[in-house]
Amino acid sequence: AQSVTQPDIHITVSEGASLELRCNYSYGATPYLFWYVQSPGQGLQLLLKYFSGDTLVQGIKGFEAEFKRSQSSFNLRKPSVHWSDAAEYFCAVGGSFNKFYFGSGTKLNVKP
Amino acid sequence: DGGITQSPKYLFRKEGQNVTLSCEQNLNHDAMYWYRQDPGQGLRLIYYSQIVNDFQKGDIAEGYSVSREKKESFPLTVTSAQKNPTAFYLCASTRGRARPSTEAFFGQGTRLTVV
Numbered sequence: 029a030q031s032v033t034q035p036d037i038h039i040t041v042s043e044g045a046s047l048e049l050r051c052n053y054s055y056g057a058t059p060y061l062f063w064y065v066q067s068p069g070q071g072l073q074l075l076l077k078y079f080s081g082d083t084l085v086q087g088i089k090g091f092e093a094e095f096k097r098s099q100s101s102f103n104l105r106k107p108s109v110h111w112s113d114a115a116e117y118f119c120a121v122g123g124s125f126n127k128f129y130f131g132s133g134t135k136l137n138v139k140p
Numbered sequence: 141d142g143g144i145t146q147s148p149k150y151l152f153r154k155e156g157q158n159v160t161l162s163c164e165q166n167l168n169h170d171a172m173y174w175y176r177q178d179p180g181q182g183l184r185l186i187y188y189s190q191i192v193n194d195f196q197k198g199d200i201a202e203g204y205s206v207s208r209e210k211k212e213s214f215p216l217t218v219t220s221a222q223k224n225p226t227a228f229y230l231c232a233s234t235r236g237r238a239r240p241s242t243e244a245f246f247g248q249g250t251r252l253t254v255v
Contacts, residue, residue: 037180062243071144071230071246072183118182127173127198128232128244132182 034131049104051119060122061102114138146247163231172214177228
């Protein structure tokens with residue numbers, strides 16, 4: 029069965045520091061992987077997605093993610109975090125009929 | 141601008157009442173979805189619809205009902221059978237009905253509180 033694990037519930041980083049959010053997935057076939065961001069009380073916005081090809085994908089707001097099949101991981105990274113990046117981040121895998129399976133989310137706090 | 145509109149943003153329900161959450165999209169997307177979000181649990185799929193007049197149960201459909209009479213609309217009714225309805229509800233849509241998966245577009249959510 030498809031599943032997504034985000035092992036970090038909360039992460040705090042200083043503004044300007046680098047960021048890596050972890051995501052591990054379980055899926056039988058080639059996965060379709062997504063990262064979404066959610067501000068408090070808002071819907072989700074797509075940051076980036078991976079379908080095939082280059083395993084390092086670039087997204088909006090300076091985010092990137094690397095797909096590693098051998099580790100079943102799709103970690104999100106940003107070289108320098110801004111205060112406006114404070115939000116909750118969700119990793120998801122796409123399944124049949126365009127159903128999505130989401131991780132439990134990682135809340136990012138940014139220290140000034 | 142195209143998008144998904146959920147209304148109301150906040151909804152209060154008395155125990156034993158049914159309430160309906162609205163979701164409208166003008167993206168001309170085929171598929172629509174309802175997710176429930178609880179703190180620390182991520183998003184869980186309630187119902188989804190790939191085409192008008194057809195819908196399927198997701199992982200937590202008990203106590204919920206939906207209809208899909210128009211392509212643009214996918215209302216969710218939270219019935220009195222739902223024992224713990226207080227949550228944040230998100231509606232989403234996608235362009236296609238089958239793989240390869242495309243990204244989902246989300247509404248701004250409805251926060252339902254039982255009083």
